[in-house]
Amino acid sequence: QQQVKQSPQSLIVQKGGISIINCAYENTAFDYFPWYQQFPGKGPALLIAIRPDVSEKKEGRFTISFNKSAKQFSLHIMDSQPGDSATYFCAASEETSGSRLTFGEGTQLTVNP
Amino acid sequence: NAGVTQTPKFRILKIGQSMTLQCTQDMNHNYMYWYRQDPGMGLKLIYYSVGAGITDKGEVPNGYNVSRSTTEDFPLRLELAAPSQTSVYFCASSYRQGGSYEQYFGPGTRLTVT
Numbered sequence: 001q002q003q004v005k006q007s008p009q010s011l012i013v014q015k016g017g018i019s020i021i022n023c024a025y026e027n028t029a030f031d032y033f034p035w036y037q038q039f040p041g042k043g044p045a046l047l048i049a050i051r052p053d054v055s056e057k058k059e060g061r062f063t064i065s066f067n068k069s070a071k072q073f074s075l076h077i078m079d080s081q082p083g084d085s086a087t088y089f090c091a092a093s094e095e096t097s098g099s100r101l102t103f104g105e106g107t108q109l110t111v112n113p
Numbered sequence: 114n115a116g117v118t119q120t121p122k123f124r125i126l127k128i129g130q131s132m133t134l135q136c137t138q139d140m141n142h143n144y145m146y147w148y149r150q151d152p153g154m155g156l157k158l159i160y161y162s163v164g165a166g167i168t169d170k171g172e173v174p175n176g177y178n179v180s181r182s183t184t185e186d187f188p189l190r191l192e193l194a195a196p197s198q199t200s201v202y203f204c205a206s207s208y209r210q211g212g213s214y215e216q217y218f219g220p221g222t223r224l225t226v227t
Contacts, residue, residue: 009153032213043117043203043218044156051213089155099144099163099207099214100171103155 003027004092006104013111019077021107023090026071030092034101035064035075038087047088048075080111115139117219119204125225126194134189134222136204144207144214145187146171147179149200150221156203162187194226 006023013019023033034049050057050064050073057064063076077084087108091101120135138145143164148156158171162181176198178190187206191198202222207214 006155034213034215041220043205043220044216045218046215049213049215093214099209099216100146100158100161101216103157105153105155 003102004090004104006090006107008107009105010108011110013080013109015080015082015111015113017080017111019080019084019109019111020074021088021090021109022072022074023092023104024070024072025092027092027094027102028071029094030102031095032093033064033066033073034091035062036089036091036103038089038106040086044089077109080109082111082113085109085111117204117206117217119202119219119222121222122220123223125227126191128194128196128226130194131190131192132194134191134202134204134224136187136189136219137185138187138204138206138217139185140206140208140217141184142206142208142217143184144209144216145181146205146207146216147177147187147189148203148205149173149198150203151200159189159202191224196226198224199226200224 035047036044037047038044061078066073090104117138146161147159160179162168204219205216207216
């Protein structure tokens with residue numbers, strides 16, 4: 001059972017453009033939603049995370065938008081740069097599962113110069 | 114601080130062979146995890162541990178075993194390797210901070226079973 005669905009699978013954006021990656025979840029008990037960034041040959045690293053008590057969180061050029069009623073959340077990358085080219089994973093966890101994360105399938109982002 | 118280290122980086126196994134993937138963290142984290150990453154499939158949790166001596170199955174545990182005798186080490190054992198276990202394996206660790214658990218990942222082990 002896929003509990004976190006991520007789209008698109010791949011995304012190509014021009015330098016300076018906005019990259020948008022979407023995730024939808026099924027488990028209403030999820031209460032923590034991180035995004036991880038992975039460069040080729042490396043392990044994923046935490047980029048930004050949100051809890052459902054806020055609808056938006058911004059860190060620099062990266063913003064998470066969260067819609068609790070729709071059970072969706074998205075990552076927006078403003079002024080996308082070639083250095084942002086990587087694979088992005090959304091994830092979710094619930095308090096009762098402790099630290100376990102359920103990951104989406106990943107989005108491969110390419111930012112053309 | 115080396116963070117999370119994994120060995121080996123690459124390995125080719127023949128069907129039926131066994132091996133142990135090593136994982137060590139030097140951040141004194143209680144929680145440790147093993148994931149496998151297949152193209153287009155995201156990361157799937159194999160096993161996890163909430164502390165030394167405590168392990169539990171994740172989403173895809175079949176064909177694998179783990180142990181956690183110390184806080185630092187969390188080895189993953191593959192018995193009777195099969196082609197379906199060809200994948201990239203990541204070890205991660207985390208601690209609780211403000212109600213959330215940021216996971217720190219190692220660089221991965223790329224395993225091919227032929």
